[in-house]
Amino acid sequence: MSAPAKSAALSHVRICDLTGLLAGAGATRFLAAFGAQVIRIEQPLHETHRWDFLRGGRMPDGRMGINFGGNFNNHNVEKLSVTLDLKSEEGKQLLTRLVEISDVVTENFSAHVMERLGFGYERLKAINDQIVYVSNSGFGKTGPYSDFKSVGQVVQACSGLSFVSGLPEQPPAGWGFAYMDHMGAYLMAAAVLAGLIARKRTGEGQWVDFSCTEAGIGLAGPDLLDATVNGRPMRRPGKPNSNADNFPAMAPHGIYAAAGDDSWVAIACRDDDDWKRLASVVNEPWALDDKLATLAGRFAQREELAELLEAWTSRHERARSVELLKAAGVPAEQVAMPEDRIDNDPRTSKWNLWPWVHHAEIGDVRVEGVPIHMSETDWIIARGAPCLGVDNDFVYGSLLGLREREIADLASRGVI
């Protein structure tokens, strides 16, 4: 059986990949989908304390083990896996040889781990002066918090992103998932690509250090400048009110209850014309009141207007009110549950957003695709995450030239 095809976009790029979890693995996932050869360096099987704790897991059918993590499978499609004990001298020698033959080194350990392992940038550069090294940590490699531990929820809290999600006079609602692991991964991948582009221009490698918390602060939007320019902080009475508030200001603008249990619709009237369309769909006396014809008028009665509109949305199934409003040209969507958007949305299925991959032990399973299509060198996601160390023979044998006997010896001593 021939190997599945790879995208040609980045097929000339080899990545020595020390990342894990989503914040790092999500970055090299993107590069692998576009054809880069991503070699994951992982702790040997005997290591019980595994820093990428997503690797192992339990399947819905009860099967469990080191190769059964569902999130791991999603985040590591199209990659290779080798095992390597980085604390051993022989392990360090093998990593040195992998760095020699790679274009890129990626990692998202805590800030000072690479130096402790003996592979800080000066060392990487001495091994391979063309190397593009991209590091990703919660707080960056310098500053009072550089040793602090971080996961997505820590990044979101410390950057202000959790704060700006919620209702007035309520605790922060925050994020129900690690948004900044995604955004961090995307920006980390961008740094890898930018480093490769610069290397082509200058002939030199470089180190780019990425701070995920700083990326988060930069995603506050125009509200943050309202604080620094106008002295109007986000921590003030009535804030956040993140469903209703928006730049540009809109009313109505919010999430409204629909008929049924925990069923909701999102509606936004961009301007007075949208309002006129919505009012004609609702067609009740309050909606036809002239006082609501202008944004200023609607804003003056924003809370009351939201209650009246919600009384209307509550009488309809969410699909029905969305259908009526869309037909009139008003932006409206149901608050989609995972099954709505994954299994029942032609806008994702036609995009091929949920491709099937084959995983050697899990079997055939759906994963996330890529929200980009490229006309000449599109992404290909067909292979599930690699089983632990499955590419040891290829990487240590074919790429580094070790003999079969040497590989077996390293394995028997737990180096790989």
Added chain:
Amino acid sequence: MPPPSAGAPIDPARAILQGLTVLEIASDRAAYAGKLFGDLGANVIVVEPPGGHASRWYGPFVDDEPGPNRCLWWWNYNTSKRSVVLDLNTDAGRSAFRELAGVADIVLEAEDPGTLESFDLDHPQIRADRPELIWVSVTPFGRQCAEFHEPTTDLTQLAAAGTVWACGYDDHSQPPIRPSGNHAHHTASAFALLGALTAVVHRDVTGIGQHVDVSMHAAVNVSTEVSTVDWLFAQSTLQRQTGRHASAHPTMEIQVPAADGRFVTTPLALTSAGNFRAALEWLRELALEEEFPEAFFLQMGIDRGGVSMKQLGVDAEVTAIYGAGREALYLIASKFSARQFFVEAQRRGIACGVVFSPEEALHDEHFRAREYPIAVEHPELGRSITYPGIPFTGSEIPVILRRAPLVGEHTDEVFGEMA
């Protein structure tokens, strides 16, 4: 070892994306992508209609005085760009656009499907003469799914693509929440940048450009972590919870108020033996052990060599130890300000966070020490304004931002360079 070049200005000619020219058509959806290009050193020319792009009127405004050059939305998303005014409704404007596209590496646009085609300015027309050109389109549902195109906003896109369902409160009589900040735009823009850079890497080897089609709906859909994967992998629908991950079954709170009423978050609580030892010692230092009868669970956490979160709800003892660890942190947090608790817990090796507002984060000592906030000069206002900076550090990463351009500020300059 110090990081590459923190604080020291770099030679602009060495900026990481120096040498790339991006021709951007001003938009809401892709403005952040253009900003990232510009901040990293690319030559970004943003094309606006006469009078300036609509987003110059979105607000808020400097001193609350509206004006196209006083809009903070525009400032936020258009740093490090140059503005050229062109009227694409005229032959002269279209011809000038073609001229600029003739020297660009990348065209970045977010027009509704069909709009540029009607001007005879879409990628098939322009790329026919310049196959090396990279053309990035950002639309609500992708050019490939143009038949589904309809009006959207950031709110409706986040609702349709899964963000809103996963965010909110334990009390489901409260609506699910759309986080503020324009994250549908941010997410789509991140992919616009990624797609463009991927295409440049490929072009640098082959000489061939391409069309990069970005769907905002798809971008947000693949950016909800467990909410998506748990459905794909286990057909499990996660439910929103206050200040923490959505989950199939209710999980312990992780976000509590500290002594100053501000919130801290303890997403992992205590897991390693070292964590349990640190918390127990901290309780003792604060003379809180008596107030905390469950302290013996912390000792059990030490004796067991830590606990695995995978055993939560499976192993009753692990569940009790883990729960006690979190309660210990809550008790300690109630004695400190939120920030003090965060710093002190982290110094003791406990992963946790403080819920800063964005401005508190920007001005916090860590980020100031790293020179992340950047002073940007606005000479026409006689003011220097603090902006969030660049989240990268390196020998080829710029350390300054240029303020967003005034309407058409660089029209003459840019066409002068062409002559």
